[in-house]
Amino acid sequence: MGLFYKNNKSEKLKVFYIYIICNSTLLGGELLLKYIFPLRELYLLNVRVQLLVELSFLLFYFIANFQTPSAKKFFKIILPLFIVITTYDYIVTSKTKFGADQAIAESFFMLLLLFYFFFEKIKYDVQAPLYESKIFWIAGAFFIFFAGNFFLLIYSKSMSNNPVFKQQYLTIYNSFNIIKNLILCIALYFKETNKPISTNYGGIDTSIEDTFFFNNPNS
Amino acid sequence: MFFLQATDTTPSTGISPLMFLGTLGMLMLAIGIVGFVIYHQRKVIRYNHELKRLEEEKQQILLNASIRFQEEERNRIAADLHDDAGPLLATARLYLNENLVNQEKSQQLQSIYSAKQIIDEAILLIRNISHSLMPPTLKNFGLESATTDLFQKISGSGSLNASARFHDYRVRLKVEQELLVFRIIQELVNNIMKHSNAGFIHLTQNNSGNKMYFRVHHDGTGIVQTEFEKLNHSALGLGLKNIASRIRVLNGRIFFEIDPSHTYFKITLEIPRETSL
Incomplete structure (x- = not known):
């Protein structure tokens, strides 16, 4: 990550670096609470916090790259909504069981966000090839990761007691995690560029009425 | 989420193939969307390059x-x-x-x-x-006088009814801008007289914000924007090309249209206001 930061110091990417640091710290906490000091309740709480942190940072990172102000406003609503879902899920779910609803909600929101991100890229970013930008690879990595795991998370709610499922869950989840990390590594090779926003090629304001030319309060 | 596996290991039914199909489907969808974005963007870039x-x-x-x-x-x-x-x-x-x-x-x-x-x-x-080369009225008295003079001369010839009205021209444009606008108007009027068989030409001027607008109305045979663009790209229409190049120098825009009632044509010229003061 040091090498990554050395080559890329854009303001927007700083959000992503902070996300990586926070996520790594929380992952360390998860390992500690899972294997060294096995405290299941705290471990699950840590997972919930990790999901919340992950969504918050990714949300702000992608929102910062949006070009439509209304979309920025709209997607900002996701965070309070997600906090409500997390809190509700934490209250209603047993403290010793993982709340899959929160993870499903996170995946859903992220897919929605990334889908819009790609839509905006198609609409506005037409100056240089998209695959030459860092954000495209980051978005692609998370899009594949969340899309791949979406059904898995839905099923994990009802089949968490099945050991075969547990094994397959780990295989699928880890595969997508590796793919995501590999794609994120590809992002390292691209330099962040500030491309101009699309130009309006609209014609002359033809809405000007003829009366504008005939009636003038100044004349 | 890496460590989300449940601790309860009670065996139950096998894994639903629906889950695998769903996962595979979602993955294909994600790859498809990313692929489409790249394909579409490349297409747009190619189109922009062509443009x-x-x-x-x-x-x-x-x-x-x-x-x-x-x-x-x-x-x-x-x-x-x-x-x-x-x-x-x-x-x-x-x-x-x-x-x-x-x-x-x-x-x-x-x-x-x-x-x-x-x-x-x-x-x-x-x-x-x-x-x-340089009308003295334009140089000494400005665009308004020169244009009015031009229209009076045309009207005086008896061939068609021509009039010009400047609504808000209290502050003159820069001399070079005035000359360019005058030449555009001259060219437009010449074209109307030569090709349109019009009975009247009326020119009006007004301001809006930091833009100045000139609109020419005539009841002859005219052209619309698409035809103007087409003529501009062809070897024909030297006069129109001159208009286009002068507009480019002025950083302005021009729009040719027909009135919805189809009784007359309108040419609107929009230029940024750069006053001589």
């Missing part, structure tokens, strides 16, 4: 047209000077030749009078050439 190339080509055509126009103008001035002013001055010189002193007094006076008349004619001719 840029066409724009450059258009610029080249405009530049060539402008050079051609300049050459034609020079040729016209050269022809005027050579064919009209040259012979006039040569004739005047003949009247004032060396034999003049040997002639009788009445003949001398006649020759001097004729020479004076010819020189007057030459002066008038040179003045006309000079006026066609």
Whole structure:
């Protein structure tokens, strides 16, 4: 990550670096609470916090790259909504069981966000090839990761007691995690560029009425 | 989420193939969307490059047209000077030749009078050439007076009814801007007179924000924006290319349209206001 930061110091990417640091710290906490000091309740709480942190940072990172102000406003609503879902899920779910609803909600929101991100890229970013930008690879990595795991998370709610499922869950989840990390590594090779926003090629304001030319309060 | 596996290991039914299909489907969908985004964006970039190339080509055509126009103008001035002013001055010189002193007094006076008349004619001719290059009304009194003068002359000829009305021209544009606008108006009016068979031409001017608008109405046969663009890209329409290149210099825009009632055509010229103050 040091090498990554050395080559890329854009303001927007700083959000992503902070996300990586926070996520790594929380992952360390998860390992500690899972294997060294096995405290299941705290471990699950840590997972919930990790999901919340992950969504918050990714949300702000992608929102910062949006070009439509209304979309920025709209997607900002996701965070309070997600906090409500997390809190509700934490209250209603047993403290010793993982709340899959929160993870499903996170995946859903992220897919929605990334889908819009790609839509905006198609609409506005037409100056240089998209695959030459860092954000495209980051978005692609998370899009594949969340899309791949979406059904898995839905099923994990009802089949968490099945050991075969547990094994397959780990295989699928880890595969997508590796793919995501590999794609994120590809992002390292691209330099962040500030491309101009699309130009309006609209014609002359033809809405000007003829009366504008005939009636003038100044004349 | 890596460690989300449940601790309860009660065996139950096998894994639903629906989950695998769903996961596979979602993965395909994600890859498909990413692939489509790349494909579509590449297509748009290619299209933009093509558009840029066409724009450059258009610029080249405009530049060539402008050079051609300049050459034609020079040729016209050269022809005027050579064919009209040259012979006039040569004739005047003949009247004032060396034999003049040997002639009788009445003949001398006649020759001097004729020479004076010819020189007057030459002066008038040179003045006309000079006026066609830079109308003195425009230089001294501004665009409003020059345009009104032009329209009055057209109207005075009796061929069609022409009028101009400036609603808000209290602050004059820069001299070079005025000349460019005047030339555009002149070209538009010339085209209308030559091709449209119009019964009236009416020009109006007004301001909105930091933009100045000129609108020409006429009831003849006109063109719409698409035709203007088409003519601009073709080898035809030298006058229109000159209009386009002048508008480019002005950083303005022009729009040709037909009124919804289909009774008259409108040409709107929009230019940024850069006052001479």
